[in-house]
Amino acid sequence: MKNKKVVSEFALLARLRRSFVKAGSRLKVAIGDDTAVFEEKQGRSLLATTDMLVEGVHFTSAHSAFKVGQKAVASNVSDIAAMGGKPLYALVSVGFKKTNTLKYAEELLAGIKKEAAKYKVGIIGGDTVSSKVNTVNITLLGEASGKKYALRSGAKEGDFIIVTGELGNGAAALLNGELYIPKIHTAFAEAAVGAGLIHGMIDISDGLSSELHHLAFESGLGAFIDLQTVPVSAFAKRTAARKNKDAYALALNGGEDYNLLFTAAPANIRKIFKLAKGWTKLTVLGVMRNKKSGVKYSGADGELRLLPRKGYDHFA
């Protein structure tokens, strides 16, 4: 559900895609959030999201086919988690090159199965075609209880900004030429959203900085984060040191981490941390502010600076 790595000449597509939206009485959320939401009745909402992974763009022939399959599932599960939903069913389309070995195809499908089983996702449909480039498209359906799903637009001024897990693993894996298979915090998100504890939420597929901008923009707010608090993973630190990179840049701008970025009322923080125990580490990064305040971060020198959507590493 993200317009990722799109060639610039198709920037207009975002506008075109908006015109696709045709919300009816049963369609509550269409394009623009992590998933679509529909069929809200009898105390249940259905969620739907889709992602296409293409060789040469999202993965290369050097990557393990098993991991490509895993990643295709995980990126969709992440979208459902970002709504606080439970993943249910997947439809899997695969385009295979004729020059693939059968082993390659088997491993890719095994990776899909493994990852689907991890999140109790049933694969209910699919299509297998030949293609000039290996391609995997997964559509994932999920559910949320009643009106209890978290939108990007749900953040409120004064909310604390919280992130699950640690950041920079996706970018570090990329630097090592590997695919990172994230652990998606579905159970925590479902419980916290179900308990009404989360206001706004988004998954970090493109990097913390750009996702924070999305969250702030969709909620009509500004945001402030303290760079010192960003939980940079040990793997990101090691890799950054070895590759002579800035570990914070990996954590802020590196995509594919698939952690959840959400906001909650300060009064509920204790409850949320308690809920997360055993599921995921949580870190408070900052606070949602009014729109005028902009989206800013404080660096090591204590100065407040505008947080670029991407490209933190061009700055102090």
Add this chain to the structure above:
Amino acid sequence: MKNKKVVSEFALLARLRRSFVKAGSRLKVAIGDDTAVFEEKQGRSLLATTDMLVEGVHFTSAHSAFKVGQKAVASNVSDIAAMGGKPLYALVSVGFKKTNTLKYAEELLAGIKKEAAKYKVGIIGGDTVSSKVNTVNITLLGEASGKKYALRSGAKEGDFIIVTGELGNGAAALLNGELYIPKIHTAFAEAAVGAGLIHGMIDISDGLSSELHHLAFESGLGAFIDLQTVPVSAFAKRTAARKNKDAYALALNGGEDYNLLFTAAPANIRKIFKLAKGWTKLTVLGVMRNKKSGVKYSGADGELRLLPRKGYDHFA
């Protein structure tokens, strides 16, 4: 939901895909029919299907992008129709070549929108990525009232075999280097299945002969059709004459017609024909027999012959 035009070395994938099925108490039909069926409760079932179209396999750069978009929607609508369902929501993933013009992308998306509007389908989600080959994947969700959906396995011995519309248009268009955009008989199928008049049903995406074999196999039966009754379209006849081809071969083996092939009790034929008025022409092709009888056709000479799955044109 069909394993179409798959390179032979991946024939094993069909088996692998079977292992994907993980039907739970809510999943009624998984891989193996035209769509998956789940969430059967409160008098409603949800249907889901997916199709991937790839340039160089399902269409070429010479084809109109608008028609490629239309066809991607129509082929999925056809799967929902084959269950007797109503199409509702689509998730659209597009992989675009960097060398495409923006106009190409716009036209493809316009074709998708046009065809979706035709069947009152709301486009609720999507993904846009770059790829080395133009690719369109559509997942279509639909609904059926309660347990009223038609399966491939529903045909009964003694049922009449009926087809909607006329055949050979898809194959004839292909011979002319064009893409055929079928009219899908959703409204008729929904009404007939809703009225409990249809036993077994499948859509004709790969050709009448192979679909009849599917229907017979899944129902554990044989079938007999009279070749003289096959409704060959005028377009198929003209094209066959011009290209020195057998019009019946186009109608029997040519895919992409997307008409519906179904069976019904002889006692209900009058009602069904009455119901179809204004929606579609219907033709009775033959009758379902027991398994031992095999799947056969009678030619111009009156002889009964085994109907090959494909390749009728190799026979008398």
